[in-house]
Amino acid sequence: MRRMRRFFLLCVGVTSLLACWLVAFVVLFGLLVRAFGLWVLIGIPLVPALLMLAAWLILPFVDEVEPDGGPLLYVLAGSGCVAVAALWVAGVTADLAGAQVYHARFGEQTTAVVSWVDPVRNEYGNVTETWYYVVDPTTEEHLGVLAQEPANGTAEGDRVEVSVDPRGWMPPVPVDRLGWTTVPTAILVCCFAAVVLAALAVVAMALVTWVARVTPRHGTGSL
Known part of the structure; x- marks a missing residue:
């Protein structure tokens, strides 16, 4: 036993x-x-x-x-x-x-506006990645930082098609980066x-x- x-x-x-x-x-x-x-x-x-x-x-x-x-x-x-x-x-x-x-599988597509572009630099001053903060153009609600960078040349004030998580668990992703x-x-x-x-x-x-x-x-x- x-x-x-x-x-x-x-x-x-x-x-x-x-x-x-x-x-x-x-x-x-x-x-x-x-x-x-x-x-x-x-x-x-x-x-x-x-x-x-x-x-x-x-x-x-x-x-x-x-x-x-x-x-x-x-x-x-x-x-x-x-x-x-x-x-x-x-x-x-x-x-x-x-x-x-x-x-x-769980995202919903919407239009967002890039509110701030923040280049992240390493200890040598080189840009390693860029963070794109986006907001809802209608409500001005902060949607977060894009998990993937959008197309080259995207600047502050540009509109981008993104996929957002309605639960708020995940940061948004540009629609053109969803891929296969x-x-x-x-x-x-x-x-x-x-x-x-x-x-x-x-x-x-x-x-x-x-x-x-x-x-x-x-x-x-x-x-």
Whole structure:
């Protein structure tokens, strides 16, 4: 009965790892596309908290069924490597096309006016990127900083067609930068699927290891 409880806690720990990866991706996504908000600030301390919770739930089971190490520990380490690699690939994809993927599905197109063009310079004084602040021409409501730069030559006072997030979670994107989002969407889905499969591999190996330890004892009537 105690081992069954340990196995259940391991499954909860693996679920916590999945939640940790998802929160880490959301925070990374928000930082990369400048979608700053309360959800990003809450997510930053939530990532290590979920990671520590997962370790606290998983490691006792591993220590009990594999005190000297074994396949379960290797699968757990391999799954961690898969999760880190998937987070890196997802982060690169989000940096290149994350905002476009989001707006292609949830954005609403409207006309905005560039209210301010702010060139961002590095320590050497060179312009590394330019931030374009846009407002609604009717209500003069501040819509945020464009997640992607508009066409070359866009200046203050120019009108641009943008996609805005009605929920206010994401910064606007120029309509002409939405482009083709099938490939980046597929990459993001594959990254999440890889993490889920890695988590299922941990649970499956834990179950096999657990059954292998319990079965001999069951045969001798010592359960």
